[in-house]
Amino acid sequence: MRGNVGHTASLFKDEPLALDSGAILSPVTVAYETYGTLNKACNNAVLICHALTGDQYAASKHPITGKPGWWERLVGPGKLIDTAKYFVICSNVLGSCLGTTGPWEVNPKSNEPWGLDFPVITIRDMVRVQAALMDNLGIEKLFMVIGGSMGGMQVLEWIATYPERLVSAVALATAARHTAQNIAFHEVGRQAVMADPNWQAGAYYGKQQKPDKGLAVARMTAHVTYLSEDALTEKFGRNLQARDAVSFGFDADFQIESYLRHQGSAFVDRFDANSYLYITRAMDYLDIAGRHEGRLADAFKDAANVRCCVISFSSDWLYPTTENKAIAHAMNAAGVRVSFAEINSPHGHDAFLLEEPEMDAMISGFMGAAAAAEGLEP
Amino acid sequence: MSLRPDLKLIADLIEPGSRVLDVGCGDGALLAHLDAEKQVDGRGLEISQQGVNASVGRGLFVMQGDADNDLAEYPDASFDYVVLSKTLQAVHRPRDVLLELLRIGNKAVVTIPNFGHWRVRMSLLARGRMPVTKSLSKAWFDTDNIHFCTILDLFELLDAENIKIARFVPHTKTGKELNTGGLGANWFADQALFLLEN
Numbered sequence: 001m002r003g004n005v006g007h008t009a010s011l012f013k014d015e016p017l018a019l020d021s022g023a024i025l026s027p028v029t030v031a032y033e034t035y036g037t038l039n040k041a042c043n044n045a046v047l048i049c050h051a052l053t054g055d056q057y058a059a060s061k062h063p064i065t066g067k068p069g070w071w072e073r074l075v076g077p078g079k080l081i082d083t084a085k086y087f088v089i090c091s092n093v094l095g096s097c098l099g100t101t102g103p104w105e106v107n108p109k110s111n112e113p114w115g116l117d118f119p120v121i122t123i124r125d126m127v128r129v130q131a132a133l134m135d136n137l138g139i140e141k142l143f144m145v146i147g148g149s150m151g152g153m154q155v156l157e158w159i160a161t162y163p164e165r166l167v168s169a170v171a172l173a174t175a176a177r178h179t180a181q182n183i184a185f186h187e188v189g190r191q192a193v194m195a196d197p198n199w200q201a202g203a204y205y206g207k208q209q210k211p212d213k214g215l216a217v218a219r220m221t222a223h224v225t226y227l228s229e230d231a232l233t234e235k236f237g238r239n240l241q242a243r244d245a246v247s248f249g250f251d252a253d254f255q256i257e258s259y260l261r262h263q264g265s266a267f268v269d270r271f272d273a274n275s276y277l278y279i280t281r282a283m284d285y286l287d288i289a290g291r292h293e294g295r296l297a298d299a300f301k302d303a304a305n306v307r308c309c310v311i312s313f314s315s316d317w318l319y320p321t322t323e324n325k326a327i328a329h330a331m332n333a334a335g336v337r338v339s340f341a342e343i344n345s346p347h348g349h350d351a352f353l354l355e356e357p358e359m360d361a362m363i364s365g366f367m368g369a370a371a372a373a374e375g376l377e378p
Numbered sequence: 379m380s381l382r383p384d385l386k387l388i389a390d391l392i393e394p395g396s397r398v399l400d401v402g403c404g405d406g407a408l409l410a411h412l413d414a415e416k417q418v419d420g421r422g423l424e425i426s427q428q429g430v431n432a433s434v435g436r437g438l439f440v441m442q443g444d445a446d447n448d449l450a451e452y453p454d455a456s457f458d459y460v461v462l463s464k465t466l467q468a469v470h471r472p473r474d475v476l477l478e479l480l481r482i483g484n485k486a487v488v489t490i491p492n493f494g495h496w497r498v499r500m501s502l503l504a505r506g507r508m509p510v511t512k513s514l515s516k517a518w519f520d521t522d523n524i525h526f527c528t529i530l531d532l533f534e535l536l537d538a539e540n541i542k543i544a545r546f547v548p549h550t551k552t553g554k555e556l557n558t559g560g561l562g563a564n565w566f567a568d569q570a571l572f573l574l575e576n
Contacts, residue, residue, distance in 0.1 A: 309434070325443075333452070333453050333456075337421075338441070339438075339440050339441065340442055340443075341442040358427050361435075362427075362434055364435075365432075369438075373437060
């Protein structure tokens with residue numbers, strides 16, 4: 001999937017990217033979008049990290065779906081992340097499928113699409129690629145790195161890996177490790193993809209059929225984890241789909257079934273099944289404290305200079321408050337300047353993408369104070 | 379920036395450049411003052427979202443949480459001062475909280491509303507009902523203040539726990555210091571400030 005994907009940069013051409021797995025990649029193509037203008041001092045750059053199935057189109061129209069950017073609510077001229085003031089960058093993560101190197105891309109050694117020969121990647125590998133993109137764009141230090149869910153995981157890896165390159169960091173609805181439950185849901189999704197006969201051990205590129213059914217089921221399962229029970233009850237309850245009574249069959253009798261089927265089938269048009277396997281694996285492998293004998297605080301010990309903000313949502317059971325609070329406490333214990341709050345919200349994990357006035361107020365205050373401390377014009 | 383009189387009394391005790399944790403920091407008024415005037419490395423703990431947002435907007439770093447549940451997460455001796463201002467009466471386990479303050483901080487600054495004040499005593503004597511005053515404005519079944527104590531009560535607890543009182547400042551609502559010992563203060567001070575050490 002490299003049609004019209006906006007800007008691209010070719011990185012790691014001379015010096016290959018050394019992955020956590022021990023494998024190396026060269027070159028690495030990164031597709032990215034930018035909004036606003038980098039100022040002369042190069043101190044107004046904001047990197048937005050996207051979630052599992054997100055992409056670089058944070059604040060502009062998606063080239064496949066035609067839908068508005070996934071964070072247009074927050075990013076744009078005069079908005080919370082004001083593109084009249086900040087230079088905003090959002091890049092497609094390593095392993096994904098909207099222009100950045102991933103399993104769909106042709107392996108330069110074999111001249112065939114990588115498929116399962118693509119090396120397994122980690123969240124930190126994604127961040128290494130983003131750091132190289134910043135080098136490429138001439139940005140030594142980011143005013144802010146921000147992201148929710150898997151985007152928040154990247155934010156944490158930025159803080160742990162490149163603290164000297166950050167002024168501030170905002171992690172939303174995230175975790176510093178995947179729990180057994182997190183891994184379990186991802187495994188269900190991967191098994192759904194792999195059980196689809198069209199998957200063919202990942203070698204479906206160029207074939208007539210893709211593992212759409214499996215990927216759709218994976219998406220349906222995951223989508224449930226992004227919502228709260230209250231949100232589902234309020235939106236769908238036991239409402240029937242365009243009928244007065246149950247059909248005593250296996251049609252989508254209930255609205256929730258119809259909704260999930262739609263989510264699944266819409267997803268396969270814009271996402272690659274192998275990318276889904278690789279990125280979910282990267283998330284499962286995340287255990288930042290694991291690199292420090294279980295002491296998360298040690299991962300943040302060099303980040304005393306970074307102004308941090310961690311936010312959770314009360315109805316998020318995928319990356320619940322306990323996980324987010326543990327991150328903030330670890331930062332505190334490491335002497336990192338961190339603010340934390342649990343926003344009261346009925347919207348479940350997806351709350352970070354939705355209208356949440358208290359979240360907006362907290363981020364806005366945090367950014368304003370950081371900008372003032374950094375001497376950026378208000 | 380004019381600081382509430384009781385907060386001014388606290389601020390006056392804090393050494394410049396020290397590390398301060400304000401437990402129940404509200405909108406961050408004390409920390410912002412200490413940051414500006416005394417260049418402290420300040421952190422806050424605050425339960426309300428409104429308070430957290432106000433503090434963060436001032437450039438402060440605040441964790442959402444409360445004294446009962448969140449102090450355990452802070453490492454030993456990570457602060458020079460831990461401040462607990464007019465909050466002790468609202469926590470579930472005041473004794474444990476006091477010990478936590480002095481585990482986390484080398485010193486603790488604790489202020490309490492004095493339930494032994496003569497007006498409170500008269501009110502209970504005359505009306506036979508739990509006193510409701512301007513500063514204690516909610517009825518007994520509604521109030522967040524679940525562990526009221528008098529100045530003498532707190533002296534007794536501190537003594538039992540071998541906690542040293544480095545300073546004792548009984549004062550009126552307007553922050554006027556009263557030049558009196560514990561017994562007199564217990565009658566006439568609306569509030570009292572204790573600077574505590576291990």
